[in-house]
Amino acid sequence: MSDEPRFLNDVTVELVKHSASDTDVLWAARVSTAGEQSLEEVNKDPERSKGLINYLMRDRHGSPFEHNSMTFFVSAPILVFREFMRHRVGWSYNEESGRYRELEPVFYVPGEQRKLVQEGKPGRYVFVDGTPEQHKLVTEAMEGAYRQSYAAYQEMLEAGVAREVARAVLPVGLFSTMYATCNARSLMHFLSLRTKNEQAKVPSFPQREIEMVAEKMEAAWAELMPLTHAAFVANGRVAP
Template identity: 80%
Template sequence: MTDTPDQPAAPSFRGDMTVELVKHSAADTDVLWAARVSTGGEKSLEELHKDPQRSKGLINYLMRDRHGSPFEHNSMTFFISAPLFVFREFHRHRVGWSYNEESGRYRELQPVFYTPAPTRKLVQQGRPGKYEFVEGTPEQHELTSSAMQESYRQAYETYQRLLAGGVAREVARAVLPVGLYSSMYATCNARSLMHFLGLRTQHEQAKVPSFPQREIEMVGELMEEQWSKLMPLTYEAFNANGRVAP
């Protein structure tokens, strides 16, 4: 009896994003000992064992007056799964970020594709710089979902046909769309994350308005939720001072 080759996985479709905090060294005390070394030298090490709440005012001062370097002495690594078009925007953030993404050269890419959730606003109104997005009709959502799924299935079938014909993965992947999900590790510090959030999320406390694409904003919101628990005083100061990175 001979073994039969594994059948390719059937395409699947989703509209959510995955963000997992896999590793971190980040706390409000990191901001304090980094800041106090300028005046206290070696005595700044005492901050490692003190309650950061007692120095809440210092954190707010550093944020307000944009003394940014004390917010860099920490680290967070996230595992993120999102469509390729989200990562292409994400990778524009280079200062204070490190990335490693799965490679279509070294593995067969899995058929997981993005389709907008029913809550995703579909219709763009106005001109560039002043446009807004509004709800789509049920018919528009149905059209979007069915058209995307049809296109994705055809693209993945072509990808599989190329692979079966002996074409290299790095060549065959060219037929796949930007709605394909990829995964990566993204490592940052609080300062670089605040800069990301200031540009990629909308918030009522933001001094400077931002108009991000909804899908990258979804990723930002999940990262923000997890960071806020690690450095609550820093997070509070970030919001109180207009969500502008120091």
């Protein structure tokens, strides 16, 4: 492991395992009227299937969207995970532990495209681009603080201090990793709150860093369940 810090301005999201398709929604919904014959109905009429999924989304019949599973690997700053784990219903998490391993010096520094200045009041604010001077200040201040904190962390470890104690000096800009497992319904709820989109019925104001994770998750999910994703978008990006 290198002691030289690395600075990243992006996150990593990988779909590592899944059992998720639009047909999972169809057979779960049709069992209410077709019973054990619901599996036979799945592939009969694609247009009817599309209409059923849209109906379920529009009228918020949510349970048929729970009969699937997706597991993502996520590498992101700790500040993202602290927000992410507010989402508890329909999610399972396992995160890298600073008690059991020496944490690597990988830190988040916003890229030039990250808007830096907040204007307005809570609930009405917007973010606007920072000046070159502000971006320079942010980069230099963060990198300097990260180097100092990681040096202190290493100094304590070398003196025999336990990892679970020494890690307290590390900032929330440190990258961590986790596996996150969800179903489509819980993912839609996450996306409705953690993405900003003009098609959304209810506006959301997510922190940009967690939105970066959400966008990558949505792209992977849209390929797995295109009819469900299209219905989610068409109905205002509201979770059923």
